[in-house]
Amino acid sequence: MLENRHNDRVAAKRGSATKRAQTKKSTRVKRGDLTRPTPRQERLVPKRVGYVVLALGMILVVGSFANSFLVLPVKSWFGQRTEFEDRSAELEALQEATDRLQTEVDRLNTPEGVEDAARDELGFVMVGENRRTVVGDASAPVDLPWGWPYDLVEEIVRVREAEVQARSSNSSDDSLDTTSTG
Numbered sequence: 001m002l003e004n005r006h007n008d009r010v011a012a013k014r015g016s017a018t019k020r021a022q023t024k025k026s027t028r029v030k031r032g033d034l035t036r037p038t039p040r041q042e043r044l045v046p047k048r049v050g051y052v053v054l055a056l057g058m059i060l061v062v063g064s065f066a067n068s069f070l071v072l073p074v075k076s077w078f079g080q081r082t083e084f085e086d087r088s089a090e091l092e093a094l095q096e097a098t099d100r101l102q103t104e105v106d107r108l109n110t111p112e113g114v115e116d117a118a119r120d121e122l123g124f125v126m127v128g129e130n131r132r133t134v135v136g137d138a139s140a141p142v143d144l145p146w147g148w149p150y151d152l153v154e155e156i157v158r159v160r161e162a163e164v165q166a167r168s169s170n171s172s173d174d175s176l177d178t179t180s181t182g
Contacts, residue, residue: 135164 035155040047107113118124144150
């Protein structure tokens with residue numbers, strides 16, 4: 001029997017015209033047999049619906065991969081470009097500020113710079129100099145909202161304006177008196 005099978009295989013390879021014995025196939029379908037197609041009446045999902053579900057699943061998988069490997073990296077790349085441009089502009093602004101501060105430090109390291117800083121920040125004056133503080137324009141409008149803290153501020157501004165006007169009229173009267181007596 002083994003010899004017959006071997007001879008049949010050899011003959012089939014050579015193209016022999018000898019026919020093999022046909023084995024009778026069973027018509028009964030076994031439930032666990034996965035090699036045979038399931039009859040149409042026993043299928044859980046019709047064939048076309050299965051293909052549609054399979055196609056949708058494949059589209060979902062391909063779309064997920066495309067999103068993961070194409071869309072997200074490109075989006076991240078563009079985000080990095082804008083962040084890099086923002087950081088570059090910030091770096092330039094900081095460098096300009098550093099240059100200005102270094103210029104100020106260099107100026108303050110000179111005797112003239114020290115003198116200017118003492119005048120501006122500490123109010124020092126040299127011998128024979130008079131220091132006068134000039135307040136802004138007293139006629140500038142002060143428009144504040146109506147209510148408690150702002151009413152108090154407006155009152156303070158009115159008092160200060162009156163003081164400035166009184167001083168300016170007194171100083172002009174004093175200057176007239178000194179010129180007329182001198």
